[in-house]
Amino acid sequence: MAAIDSALVRVRRLAPDCFALVMATGIVSVAASEHGMPTVARCMFWLNLFLYVWLLALSALRLARFRNEVIADFINPSRGAGFLTLAAATCILGSQCVLVVPLPKLATWLAVAGAAQWLVLIYLFFAATITARIKPGFTRSINGGWLVAVVATQALATLLALLAGDRHVLWLFASLCLYLLGAALYLLIITLVVYRMVFFPLRAYQFSPPYWIDMGALAVTTLAGSLIVLQSPATGPLMALQPFVKGFTLFFWATASWWIPLLVILEIWRHGWRHVPLRYETDDWDIVFPIGMYSVGTYQLAQALDAPFLLPIPAAGVYASLLLWALVAAIGLRRLYRKSLGHRRLPHR
Template sequence: MAALRPTGGMPPAGRRAFLADLSPAYFGLVMATGIVSLGAGMMGLPWVARLLFLLNVAQYGVLCVLYVLRACRHPRRFFGDMVDHLKGPGYFTTVAGTGILASQFIVQTDSVRVGFVLWAVAAALWFALTYTIFTAFTVKRDKPTLDQGISGAWLLAVVATQSLAVSSALLAARIGQPFRLELNLMALSMWLWGGMLYIWMMSLIFYRYVFFRFSPGDLAPPYWINMGAMAISTLAGSLLILNAPQAPYLVSLLPFLKGFTVFYWATGTWWIPMLLLLGIWRYVFQRFPFQYDPLYWGAVFPLGMYAACTWQMDHAMGFGFLAALPQGFLYVALLAWGLTFAGMARRIVRILRTPARA
């Protein structure tokens, strides 16, 4: 599980080493910033939402450049990580990050054309990565054992799938025919497939939890995706419920949509106390060092997504009594985002200063 453990202090290496070692999961930064921005916009903090949106556009552009440079200068590392059981699923953050940025353009700027282009890029990345990674995992000769090969990062495949469901539903709500019905069908299909994928993967992850030795280093931040995958599934289901008047086949499925949306939300809610207890065990009782790692964005994202999905579900289901819950989680997500961003900034400064010290 070493690939998912925090790296600790920055070794005496320069910018070239940073590029070679760039985490495949670094687009989690875009995922986390994007959903916190969307949540802030939902809950009456427009200036926070706007600031984070502009920052996210810049972050997305920088990461695209870095990933392309890594693929060109370090192709063995770049593509080798893609077929590694622990690192490979991290590439699904590129899909989820692109899909969430598409949702930001659609919701926060009404730029349907830009949103559509990003949605198309996310769909192409989803198709390429899904069938590349899982085919490679299936046919490769040397495979790790279950306890050494699976982690919560695998659920990034679910998040990527549901991000397409969310962006498809948002596009469908803002365009006319001939594509409205087709986009709603794609959103529905991705929502259903993401749920099935979660059941498959979560069964293996939970089995690994309770039947194999579990050390503090194994509890990497992506385990928060256990909750985040259900949260984004809830958000997608809520949007499908709101889109039902636009598509007759969604109207006929409304009881199913509402039931499974609440089911996803309840499952995600169950995970929160469990993950908090495991975090206390890791950092308090086992005294595991708390230092910045890119994987911590995989813990910030679920907090923001839970706030956003709870707000949207409360609206779609007409509950009216859950308003305080998403507000509280939004502020927790903003705090977690700020602390993680400060850690990232400090790490970048150290990297930039390394050649001078050498």
């Protein structure tokens, strides 16, 4: 009974953005596949499939047993956007089914599921935030986690582009529309995020890992735009838009590149200067995902622009993302082991 109660407590406290683990594992797997590590990529795919199903089951159990807590998280502006990691993770897993392990039927089903999740979650989140009767205030509401809305949109655009090809021009058109929508959402949300960071006091502990999505949202936008260029047919109306998409995609990649040194400086300020202790959080996967996505996005951008001089960046980035993924996973498993050890000892006290 004690073990069941302990498990239910963990389910009750399940973070809204728990699917960031799937997002990070999925994109690092794709990066490994692009750089000649098929065994690593496939192992990470099967692990990711297990993690996705496991987290989906835990989320369903939490919704069934602790509905009030789920609703409270969803209508909380600082946490509600985290639920969109479900849609993003579904689409990234679908992209793995195209780029890592050839499972086109599963990829199609995941695209349909991801589109449905995206439609429901993105509209409900913004509707709940807008119509909330009690709002916690600007500084306690807005953070980098809001940009998961952009990540989910562009992850869906990416998967549709991968599945489109020459046979499904409508899918490619839908991908292009989602790409442009994601770009618009980024410009809207990042304005609020930067305004909060610059003009209001930001404590070191408040600079949490989701702020790395400031860059990650741009990286996945780069990936989506690059794939749209690569998948566009040689003739037709979409071909005429290629110069625009190329320029816009390069704009987002350049901005993502600008963010990286600033985010590293802020991490040094947080942990080195202000001495915020390093400890595992679910949010840590929000750092792994942007770094992995930047590597994959840059690799595809080099193909789309025929710019091989960009390839050394993802060639180094894939190892950085693999190392960071392994480090965060090891710290997380160590914490889980210590917690389970503590629960086993508890009855003997």
